[in-house]
Amino acid sequence: MRDINQIIVHCSATPPSMIVGADDIRKWHITRGWSDIGYHYVIRRNGVTEAGRDIEKAGAHAKGHNEDSIGICLIGGIDEVGKPDDNYTLLQYNELLRLINFLKITFPIKLLKGHRDLPGVTKACPCFDVDAWYKFETQLTF
Ligand SMILES: [Zn+2]
Numbered sequence: 001m002r003d004i005n006q007i008i009v010h011c012s013a014t015p016p017s018m019i020v021g022a023d024d025i026r027k028w029h030i031t032r033g034w035s036d037i038g039y040h041y042v043i044r045r046n047g048v049t050e051a052g053r054d055i056e057k058a059g060a061h062a063k064g065h066n067e068d069s070i071g072i073c074l075i076g077g078i079d080e081v082g083k084p085d086d087n088y089t090l091l092q093y094n095e096l097l098r099l100i101n102f103l104k105i106t107f108p109i110k111l112l113k114g115h116r117d118l119p120g121v122t123k124a125c126p127c128f129d130v131d132a133w134y135k136f137e138t139q140l141t142f
Helices: 022-031 090-106 130-138
Strands: 006-011 041-043 049-051 069-074 111-114
Touching: 006 090, 022 049, 041 090, 069 090, 090 130, 111 130
Parallel strands: 006 069, 006 111, 041 069
Antiparallel strands: 041 049
16 A cells, blocks of 8 residues: 555536536546546535545646645536636535545545645645635644
8 A cells, every 4th residue: 555644635627517527537537648537536516425546546636746645626616717716515515524534544644735735836726725624624733
């Protein structure tokens, strides 16, 4: 098993009206020439988590941080005209919290980051402050 010590949260950069999931993202990523979907988990608009890439394999979601991380993708993150937008459903937020807490007791996770919080990243992904959200929800810090 590889060393896993951080969780990185992403978005699919799709508008709320677009109902997609892990199978769709897998197709998009394979079209790019990747071997599989880049994320380990996808949280759909209805709050259902779908498995992406095998957790034992490094993902392809955050350059320079794939070897030791788990990538979670929330479906949504842009508005209908393509601007970054924190538009996730309450079901998605609740599921994200459950999934993070599950992973935290399963792996020695030391860091929780939004994609945009990584050094050198200029994207808005996942379009909300993951650190502040987690602290607010749990009163805990990583
Ligand atoms: Zn991302």
